[in-house]
Amino acid sequence: MAQLAETYACVPSTERGRGILISGDPKSNSILYCNGRSVIIRYLDRPLEVQVYGEHGYPATVARFSPNGEWIASADVSGTVRIWGTRNEFVLKKEFRVLSGRIDDLQWSPDCQRIVASGEGKGTSFVRAFMWDSGTNVGEFDGHSRRVLSCAFKPTRPFRIVTCGEDFLVNFYEGPPFKFKLSHRDHSNFVNCVRFSPDGSKFITVSSDKKGILYDAKTGDIIGELSSEDGHKGSIYAISWSPDSKLVALRGMGLWEMGLMKLIGIYGHVCPLEFRNSAAVLRYLQVMEHIRKDGMVLTVSADKSAKVWEISEDNIGKVKKTLTCPGSGGVDDMLVGCLWQNDHIVTVSLGGTIFLYSAGDLDKAPLPLSGHMKNINSLAVLKNDPKVILSSSYDGLIVKWVQGIGYYGKLDRKVISQIKCLAAVEEEIVSSGFDNKVWRHSLQGDQCGDAECIDIGNQPKDLSLALLSPNIALVSVETGVVILDGSKVVSTINLGFTVTACAIAPNGTEAIVGGQDGKLNVYSITGDTLKEEAVLEKHRGAITVIRYSPDVSMFASADANREAVVWDSASREVKLKNMLYHTARINCLAWSPDSSMVATGSLDTCVIIYEVDKPASNRITIKGAHLGGVYGLAFADERNVVSSGEDACIRVWTVTPQ
Amino acid sequence: MGVADHSKTTYMELQQKKVYRYVIFKIDEKKKEVVVEKTGSPAESYEDFTASLPENDCRYAVYDFDYVTSENCQKSKIFFIAWSPSISRIRAKMLYATSKERFRRELQGVHYEIQATDPTEMDLDVIRERAN
Numbered sequence: 001m002a003q004l005a006e007t008y009a010c011v012p013s014t015e016r017g018r019g020i021l022i023s024g025d026p027k028s029n030s031i032l033y034c035n036g037r038s039v040i041i042r043y044l045d046r047p048l049e050v051q052v053y054g055e056h057g058y059p060a061t062v063a064r065f066s067p068n069g070e071w072i073a074s075a076d077v078s079g080t081v082r083i084w085g086t087r088n089e090f091v092l093k094k095e096f097r098v099l100s101g102r103i104d105d106l107q108w109s110p111d112c113q114r115i116v117a118s119g120e121g122k123g124t125s126f127v128r129a130f131m132w133d134s135g136t137n138v139g140e141f142d143g144h145s146r147r148v149l150s151c152a153f154k155p156t157r158p159f160r161i162v163t164c165g166e167d168f169l170v171n172f173y174e175g176p177p178f179k180f181k182l183s184h185r186d187h188s189n190f191v192n193c194v195r196f197s198p199d200g201s202k203f204i205t206v207s208s209d210k211k212g213i214l215y216d217a218k219t220g221d222i223i224g225e226l227s228s229e230d231g232h233k234g235s236i237y238a239i240s241w242s243p244d245s246k247l248v249a250l251r252g253m254g255l256w257e258m259g260l261m262k263l264i265g266i267y268g269h270v271c272p273l274e275f276r277n278s279a280a281v282l283r284y285l286q287v288m289e290h291i292r293k294d295g296m297v298l299t300v301s302a303d304k305s306a307k308v309w310e311i312s313e314d315n316i317g318k319v320k321k322t323l324t325c326p327g328s329g330g331v332d333d334m335l336v337g338c339l340w341q342n343d344h345i346v347t348v349s350l351g352g353t354i355f356l357y358s359a360g361d362l363d364k365a366p367l368p369l370s371g372h373m374k375n376i377n378s379l380a381v382l383k384n385d386p387k388v389i390l391s392s393s394y395d396g397l398i399v400k401w402v403q404g405i406g407y408y409g410k411l412d413r414k415v416i417s418q419i420k421c422l423a424a425v426e427e428e429i430v431s432s433g434f435d436n437k438v439w440r441h442s443l444q445g446d447q448c449g450d451a452e453c454i455d456i457g458n459q460p461k462d463l464s465l466a467l468l469s470p471n472i473a474l475v476s477v478e479t480g481v482v483i484l485d486g487s488k489v490v491s492t493i494n495l496g497f498t499v500t501a502c503a504i505a506p507n508g509t510e511a512i513v514g515g516q517d518g519k520l521n522v523y524s525i526t527g528d529t530l531k532e533e534a535v536l537e538k539h540r541g542a543i544t545v546i547r548y549s550p551d552v553s554m555f556a557s558a559d560a561n562r563e564a565v566v567w568d569s570a571s572r573e574v575k576l577k578n579m580l581y582h583t584a585r586i587n588c589l590a591w592s593p594d595s596s597m598v599a600t601g602s603l604d605t606c607v608i609i610y611e612v613d614k615p616a617s618n619r620i621t622i623k624g625a626h627l628g629g630v631y632g633l634a635f636a637d638e639r640n641v642v643s644s645g646e647d648a649c650i651r652v653w654t655v656t657p658q
Numbered sequence: 659m660g661v662a663d664h665s666k667t668t669y670m671e672l673q674q675k676k677v678y679r680y681v682i683f684k685i686d687e688k689k690k691e692v693v694v695e696k697t698g699s700p701a702e703s704y705e706d707f708t709a710s711l712p713e714n715d716c717r718y719a720v721y722d723f724d725y726v727t728s729e730n731c732q733k734s735k736i737f738f739i740a741w742s743p744s745i746s747r748i749r750a751k752m753l754y755a756t757s758k759e760r761f762r763r764e765l766q767g768v769h770y771e772i773q774a775t776d777p778t779e780m781d782l783d784v785i786r787e788r789a790n
Contacts, residue, residue, distance in 0.1 A: 540744075540745070578776075578777040578778070580776055580777065580778045581778050615705065616777075617777075617781050617782060617783075
């Protein structure tokens with residue numbers, strides 16, 4: 001039996017030059033974002049617990065909780081909106097084909113009856129508002145000629161919808177049924193985001209022309225703007241209002257809600273505080289300072305900073321605080337998304353890092369949460385203390401994770417190149433990418449030290465390190481293998497057949513090379529030459545991965561024809577066969593530290609764990625481990641398997657043998 | 659292609675008197691008929707049965723599967739398994755495929771038929787699922 005222990009989630013997929021929209025649910029303290037075809041629900045207080053909805057057939061773009069927290073509406077690039085329940089295994093309520101192109105923004109009406117979706121489509125259909133359960137249209141939205149980047153629903157009656165887009169226009173619709181009322185063209189560049197204040201009195205639009213303009217929510221007239229003094233120096237991608245526009249922060253006493261005279265506290269919990277009489281309360285209010293009386297707004301921009309603005313009575317926004325994210329300052333630190341929920345301020349950077357600030361204490365350093373954005377194609381477990389799991393994705397990002405804590409940090413390499421194969425031992429990482437080079441990075445403590453680059457003349461297909469003498473590495477290329485010692489190429493050997501996978505024994509004396517024809521060639525290594533010892537024929541497809549067991553007595557191989565075999569190293573006899581339970585090519589294979597279990601991960605999204613002493617039919621199957629296929633596998637210890645896949649998530653499973 | 663009388667009687671013994679857990683049949687090319695290759699006693703398990711099937715040659719097999727239903731009744735079903743692994747010779751596969759119908763007609767009272775081209779297709783889970 002295998003149970004999911006932890007999930008290290010992926011981060012929202014971002015695109016340079018565009019903002020992304022993340023949303024959340026204040027009641028369950030969760031945030032919602034999309035990556036690839038999945039919609040990810042993350043709980044801010046339990047970062048290792050993540051729920052993934054993978055039912056979209058196309059990459060998902062935006063998802064929102066309904067105001068009552070019961071349903072989530074999510075949209076994708078094909079113009080489809082799916083409405084599903086938050087509980088009960090995400091049962092689908094309805095699916096609508098709303099627009100003929102990509103949907104960029106989606107909003108519920110406050111009574112959870114109507115949904116407005118905007119995006120791009122052919123001809124005139126850029127925005128549509130419809131009833132959530134029947135899909136009937138509730139208005140005509142003309143007035144835009146280009147992609148509509150954002151839309152917003154006024155949270156109080158009378159209902160209004162505002163849309164803004166790439167044609168620099170901000171359109172105001174009255175209804176229902178919604179009809180065009182007026183349009184503003186005050187921005188001089190793409191208008192990226194429009195949001196109403198929670199009390200429904202104003203709305204703000206922000207644009208790539210670095211400005212933010214305030215409007216009256218009932219009439220749609222301009223009433224003010226965010227001051228350009230100390231303003232953003234780059235395109236503003238997103239805006240978020242503070243949850244209640246009438247909050248008062250009393251020095252030393254935390255946040256108070258004006259109307260209810262209740263102490264809200266630092267983390268949004270309501271703690272009733274008793275006063276002997278209301279006069280005592282008023283005395284407190286007079287004595288303490290009103291730090292926040294009016295609405296506060298958070299904006300994020302391409303100038304890598306987030307600003308908190310205070311909107312004063314005369315509707316001019318003044319910068320209260322600028323939050324710069326701690327980062328290297330490169331393109332990846334441009335901020336593209338934000339959310340203000342309860343007491344949390346969440347900002348998302350282009351590189352996918354989510355920063356969690358505390359709204360009550362803006363000076364405190366934020367908590368960074370990061371992960372992968374793309375397919376994670378290899379995993380390695382380092383045995384230092386704490387046990388670190390290294391994952392690498394093909395865009396060259398290497399991330400460290402620790403069980404129980406989650407994201408532990410990124411490995412900054414001085415040269416960012418794409419990674420196809422990765423092997424790691426205690427002090428160094430050897431990686432190869434899509435160019436002809438193999439990189440060796442030494443690991444000093446937590447970061448990467450110097451890197452050595454070795455040009456091997458051909459594209460590396462597979463990489464293996466002799467674990468006991470990690471200087472020796474075996475790299476397989478299309479026509480043969482290359483033996484490396486340190487940063488020197490010891491020899492390049494042409495083997496005459498198309499090589500697909502290779503493995504070198506931990507002591508560096510034996511190597512196994514697998515070919516396109518399914519044959520496993522065993523060689524002994526003497527110095528810089530290979531002497532053929534045996535050819536093993538059992539596989540019926542190209543060999544995809546070969547691994548030695550930690551105690552070197554066995555090795556396991558897997559092929560593209562869904563079969564895996566365990567062999568005895570000394571006699572080269574088949575030890576465990578009939579491991580044919582996958583339904584698509586096997587991508588990765590891992591041994592448990594005591595050499596008793598073998599796990600295989602395949603394109604069919606399953607991970608199967610076999611015990612070497614028992615017949616193959618006694619297997620433990622984890623179905624649907626990663627949407628899109630499992631590409632990386634490793635054993636963290638005897639009972640925990642770590643798997644990673646196309647959905648850019650890493651999951652830790654606890655296995656209990658039967 | 660004929661069916662030897664011994665094959666038929668062995669099958670009847672499995673079905674009526676339950677003296678065997680399984681019977682494995684093979685086509686004897688010289689005599690051109692289906693003969694009994696091996697039988698298993700009622701004490702033997704499904705693992706013994708799968709182990710008796712050759713890895714790269716075809717066979718016909720009959721297995722008596724005992725199980726308990728959801729209403730707690732002890733039931734027994736007879737499975738006919740046409741074992742034709744994909745790694746066997748094409749000639750063998752063709753021979754067994756064309757003779758199967760003729761042989762099947764002789765065996766009255768088979769509940770379920772399974773065609774297996776590799777060990778995963780005649781896994782115990784598959785048998786159990788078919789029976790329920």
